[in-house]
Amino acid sequence: MTSATAQADRPLLTIEDVRRAAARLKGIAVRTPLLESEALNARVGGRLLVKAEPLQRTGSFKFRGAYNTISQVEAAAVVAYSSGNHAQGVALAARLLGKKATIVMPADAPRIKLENTKAMGAEVVTYDRFGESREAIGEEIVARTGAALVKPYDDSRIMAGQGTAGLEIAEQARELGVTIDAAAANSSGGGLIAGCGVALREFFPEIELHCAEPAGFDDHARSLSAGERLSNEPGRSSICDALLSPNPGELTFEINRRQLKSGLVVEEALVREAMRAAFRELKLVIEPGGAVALAAALSGILDCRGRTVAVVASGGNVDPALYAEILTEA
Amino acid sequence: MTSATAQADRPLLTIEDVRRAAARLKGIAVRTPLLESEALNARVGGRLLVKAEPLQRTGSFKFRGAYNTISQVEAAAVVAYSSGNHAQGVALAARLLGKKATIVMPADAPRIKLENTKAMGAEVVTYDRFGESREAIGEEIVARTGAALVKPYDDSRIMAGQGTAGLEIAEQARELGVTIDAAAANSSGGGLIAGCGVALREFFPEIELHCAEPAGFDDHARSLSAGERLSNEPGRSSICDALLSPNPGELTFEINRRQLKSGLVVEEALVREAMRAAFRELKLVIEPGGAVALAAALSGILDCRGRTVAVVASGGNVDPALYAEILTEA
Numbered sequence: 001m002t003s004a005t006a007q008a009d010r011p012l013l014t015i016e017d018v019r020r021a022a023a024r025l026k027g028i029a030v031r032t033p034l035l036e037s038e039a040l041n042a043r044v045g046g047r048l049l050v051k052a053e054p055l056q057r058t059g060s061f062k063f064r065g066a067y068n069t070i071s072q073v074e075a076a077a078v079v080a081y082s083s084g085n086h087a088q089g090v091a092l093a094a095r096l097l098g099k100k101a102t103i104v105m106p107a108d109a110p111r112i113k114l115e116n117t118k119a120m121g122a123e124v125v126t127y128d129r130f131g132e133s134r135e136a137i138g139e140e141i142v143a144r145t146g147a148a149l150v151k152p153y154d155d156s157r158i159m160a161g162q163g164t165a166g167l168e169i170a171e172q173a174r175e176l177g178v179t180i181d182a183a184a185a186n187s188s189g190g191g192l193i194a195g196c197g198v199a200l201r202e203f204f205p206e207i208e209l210h211c212a213e214p215a216g217f218d219d220h221a222r223s224l225s226a227g228e229r230l231s232n233e234p235g236r237s238s239i240c241d242a243l244l245s246p247n248p249g250e251l252t253f254e255i256n257r258r259q260l261k262s263g264l265v266v267e268e269a270l271v272r273e274a275m276r277a278a279f280r281e282l283k284l285v286i287e288p289g290g291a292v293a294l295a296a297a298l299s300g301i302l303d304c305r306g307r308t309v310a311v312v313a314s315g316g317n318v319d320p321a322l323y324a325e326i327l328t329e330a
Numbered sequence: 331m332t333s334a335t336a337q338a339d340r341p342l343l344t345i346e347d348v349r350r351a352a353a354r355l356k357g358i359a360v361r362t363p364l365l366e367s368e369a370l371n372a373r374v375g376g377r378l379l380v381k382a383e384p385l386q387r388t389g390s391f392k393f394r395g396a397y398n399t400i401s402q403v404e405a406a407a408v409v410a411y412s413s414g415n416h417a418q419g420v421a422l423a424a425r426l427l428g429k430k431a432t433i434v435m436p437a438d439a440p441r442i443k444l445e446n447t448k449a450m451g452a453e454v455v456t457y458d459r460f461g462e463s464r465e466a467i468g469e470e471i472v473a474r475t476g477a478a479l480v481k482p483y484d485d486s487r488i489m490a491g492q493g494t495a496g497l498e499i500a501e502q503a504r505e506l507g508v509t510i511d512a513a514a515a516n517s518s519g520g521g522l523i524a525g526c527g528v529a530l531r532e533f534f535p536e537i538e539l540h541c542a543e544p545a546g547f548d549d550h551a552r553s554l555s556a557g558e559r560l561s562n563e564p565g566r567s568s569i570c571d572a573l574l575s576p577n578p579g580e581l582t583f584e585i586n587r588r589q590l591k592s593g594l595v596v597e598e599a600l601v602r603e604a605m606r607a608a609f610r611e612l613k614l615v616i617e618p619g620g621a622v623a624l625a626a627a628l629s630g631i632l633d634c635r636g637r638t639v640a641v642v643a644s645g646g647n648v649d650p651a652l653y654a655e656i657l658t659e660a
Contacts, residue, residue, distance in 0.1 A: 033363050035385060038422065039449065054613035055365060055382075092368065112610065119369065276650065280442065283384035283646030285613040316613030320606065324654035 012251050013156050015202040018163035018195060021068040025164055028096070029064050030056050032165070034172040034310070037281040046304035047178065048297055051169050052284055054316025058116070060242075060290070061165050061192060061314050062089030062152075068161030069150050070097050077102070077147035081134035084113025085242050085315050086152045091122035102147065104137045110241055110287075110319050129244075130235065153191030154249035163195025169310050170203035180204050181307040184264060184293040186314045187211035187220050188245040190252035196312065197259045210302060211256065212264040212293035212311075214240040214271060219247045220256070221263025229253050239268050239322075242289030242315055264296040271295045272326045278313065279327060287318035342581050343486050345532040348493035348525060351398040355494055358426070359394050360386050362495070364502040364640070367611040376634035377508065378627055381499050382614055384646025388446070390572075390620070391495050391522060391644050392419030392482075398491030399480050400427050407432070407477035411464035414443025415572050415645050416482040421452035432477065434467045440571055440617075440649050459574075460565065483519030484579035493525025499640050500533035510534050511637040514594060514623040516644045517541035517550050518575040520582035526642065527589045540632060541586065542594040542623035542641075544570040544601060549577045550586070551593025559583050569598055569652075572619030572645055594626040601625045602656045608643065609657060617648035 035050045053061040062082075066089035070078055080090040081104035094101035101122040105114060106129040118124050127137055142149050151158060166183075173180050183200055185193040193211045200207050211220045216236050223230045231247040238244060248256065271288050274295035278286045286294065293311040296302040302309065365380045383391040392412075396419035400408055410420040411434035424431035431452040435444060436459040448454050457467055472479050481488060496513075503510050513530055515523040523541045530537050541550045546566050553560045561577040568574060578586065601618050604625035608616045616624065623641040626632040632639065 030363070033360070033385060038387070039446075052385075055363060057368070059613055116369075279615055279650060279653070283389055283615040285609055285615060320609060320657040323609070324657045327650040327654045 012255055013159050013163070013194065013198050015198060017156060017160040018167050018199045021160040022164045022167055024068055024071050025064060025161065028067060029164065031168055032056050034169060035282050035284065039281045040277065040298070044297060044304035046306055047308040048304055049169070049173065049308065049310040050282060050294060051165055051310060051312045053165060053312060053314050054285055054290060058088035058092050059315055059317045060085035060089065061162055061312065062086045063092060064164050065158035065161030065191060066090040066150060067093035067096070069155060069157040070094055070099060072157055073099070073148045075146060075148040076100065077145060078150050079138050079141045079147045080104070080150040080152070081138045082152055083241055083244060084109045084117070085317060087117040087122070088113060088120060088317070090150050091117045091120035095121045102141055104134050110317065112319050113317050116317070153189030154251045156251065159191045159195040159252065159255070161195070162192045163199045165192070165312060166196025166199035169196070170200055173310065174203065178308050180207055180310050182208040182210070182302065183310040184210040184212050184296055184302055185312040186243060186289060186292045187213055188243040189249040190220060190256050191249065192312065192314060193260065194252040194255040198255065201259060209260050210262055210264050211260055212266060212296045214238050214243055214292055215265055215267050217243055218263060218265040221265050223248050223253060224257060224260055224263050227257065240271065240289035240292060242287060243292065264301050266292050266295045266299070266301060270299045272329070274298050275326050284313060285316040285318065285323065286313045287315050290315035342585055343489050343493070343524065343528050345528060347486060347490040348497050348529045351490040352494045352497055354398055354401050355394060355491070358397060359494065361498055362386055364499060365612050365614065369611045370607065370628065374627060374634035376636055377638040378634055379499070379503065379638065379640040380612060380624060381495055381640060381642045383495060383642060383644050384615055384620065388418040388422050389645055389647045390415035390419065391492055391642065392416045393422060394494050395488035395491030395521060396420040396480060397423035397426070399485060399487040400424055400429060402487055403429070403478045405476060405478040406430065407475060408480045409468050409471045409477045410434070410480040410482065411468045412482055413571050413574060414439045414447070415647060417447040417452070418443060418450060418647070420480050421447045421450035425451050432471055434464050440647065442649050443647050446647070483521030484581045486581065489521045489525040489582065489585070491525070492522045493529045495522070495642060496526025496529035499526070500530055503640065504533065508638050510537055510640050512538040512540070512632065513640040514540040514542050514626055514632055515642040516573060516619060516622045517543055518573040519579040520550060520586050521579065522642065522644060523590065524582040524585040528585065531589060539590050540592055540594050541590055542596060542626045544568050544573055544622055545595055545597050547573055548593060548595045551595050553578050553583060554587060554590055554593050557587065570601065570619035570622060572617065573622065594623070594631050596622050596625045596629070596631060600629045602659070604628050605656050614643060615646040615648065615653065616643045617645050620645035
């Protein structure tokens with residue numbers, strides 16, 4: 001792996017970057033609510049605030065970073081590779097900004113994500129997740145068409161956009177009159193928690209920050225412990241289709257290794273239970289990869305006792321058959 | 331039926347009543363978001379705004395009216411009869427206000443509603459919906475204990491509280507810079523649309539207002555056509571457990587017959603499809619009785635073409651097994 005490209009005199013991401021992203025997204029992205037339930041608070045023995053990004057346009061936080069990035073792109077077309085949520089975010093942002101979008105998606109992505117991406121007017125190119133390189137396919141399209149590549153996380157513009165979720169959490173907590181003691185967000189490439197962390201630390205300098213990952217895809221947890229970027233074993237699968245990046249991003253890790261206390265690792269059964277809890281107590285549809293940080297809080301892996309803790313529910317694009325299975329298995 | 335008790339010189343409900351209720355609920359009730367989706371807008375050929383009351387405390391709008399009423403009650407205890415959502419609203423409002431609550435609920439209410447009501451600290455008394463009178467049971471408890479009866483709809487304080495949802499819709503539409511052409515809310519006793527209508531007409535004097543009911547429980551639709559309160563045939567059942575009142579309320583109808591254009595009647599299959607659409611496009615869990623107005627809009631019964639239409643998704647307390655069945659049946 002190449003070494004980090006951070007320059008000592010210019011941080012990779014500042015609160016001003018996040019604020020400028022928020023200004024670009026104003027009136028375009030949804031200011032999603034910070035949900036709370038008496039039952040869940042009682043269960044965790046603290047105050048649990050859930051940022052409801054399934055209610056974001058395209059059903060996940062990914063729209064934020066995509067729009068912030070594409071609004072700064074000069075090319076007439078964009079390309080992205082994504083397991084699905086970034087795909088939808090890029091597709092809609094490109095349409096709103098009058099640009100053509102081509103999305104490289106795994107052939108086994110959830111049908112709802114493939115269909116929604118096409119429905120938003122993007123051209124979808126599928127690939128075999130176990131045999132082909134999405135990066136290579138994306139770069140070939142860039143070379144051939146002159147389109148701009150919209151990376152899923154390793155880009156300051158993306159991180160700044162995702163960070164607007166954290167900025168809103170901080171503002172909403174202020175409106176509630178509470179100080180957030182700890183926060184966690186699901187991580188695949190690490191862009192969401194990188195951006196949210198920068199924003200949250202600005203408001204709450206003492207905040208304890210974590211990323212959350214499904215078991216088997218704990219590259220962030222291990223990388224944070226080791227102090228260097230480590231990869232997941234290839235060939236694995238997980239119900240959390242949104243969180244399958246092979247390793248932390250280069251730029252995101254440069255930020256996250258400084259600001260995160262640790263990575264939380266959550267077994268699939270707890271993720272499923274968190275999805276049921278969100279159905280029952282929050283009336284919010286969360287996809288598996290969107291429910292890992294919530295699962296960490298509800299299971300006590302992230303200790304909420306006597307504290308105010310914010311978690312990002314990052315997306316809600318789950319196929320109905322899987323959701324029905326999870327609802328009824330308990 | 332007794333005649334309406336309206337006095338010519340004092341309207342049953344004014345915008346000032348709703349504003350005072352909003353002041354009491356400020357910081358207590360959730361200002362629920364007004365959701366929107368590209369896909370649903372495209373489907374209806376207009377702009378469809380969905381007030382997400384499943385995200386309200388206790389999972390339905392009923393908390394609004396319950397809190398507004400109980401905050402004005404002097405007795406140390408309250409009693410309510412309810413199929414479930416009013417029960418939960420009263421239970422939580424009473425707890426927050428330091429009062430004891432007894433709730434009379436049908437034995438066949440959804441388990442989630444019975445359990446949640448008990449979990450909020452209320453005493454639950456069940457009755458047979460086909461053989462016993464909930465009103466009689468409630469009145470007996472009032473006579474015996476001195477508790478104050480918190481009616482489900484036929485009370486100006488209840489209507490004013492429910493109207494705060496409409497006030498928020500109007501304010502949120504203003505923030506979006508849009509004029510609402512038409513609005514619809516699910517009706518059982520008619521308190522929600524009575525209150526919301528008063529608020530919405532203040533902001534949008536030309537607005538077209540409707541209530542929405544499931545087939546077989548179309549007492550409002552027929553009553554509005556006839557100009558007098560008509561009842562449903564007894565003994566019927568519906569998937570929309572929240573909307574089973576036998577007839578329009580006396581006070582609510584006095585308001586609604588003046589302000590509603592018509593009652594929309596929706597078959598169960600369309601309600602189920604609306605619940606699936608809300609899962610897929612809004613990531614919002616809506617219970618059957620909460621999805622009727624949305625179903626009217628999505629099916630074209632309420633014409634949205636070229637218009638901006640607001641509907642209230644009024645609750646989300648649905649048992650997981652039923653929800654799973656509905657998600658997978660299409």
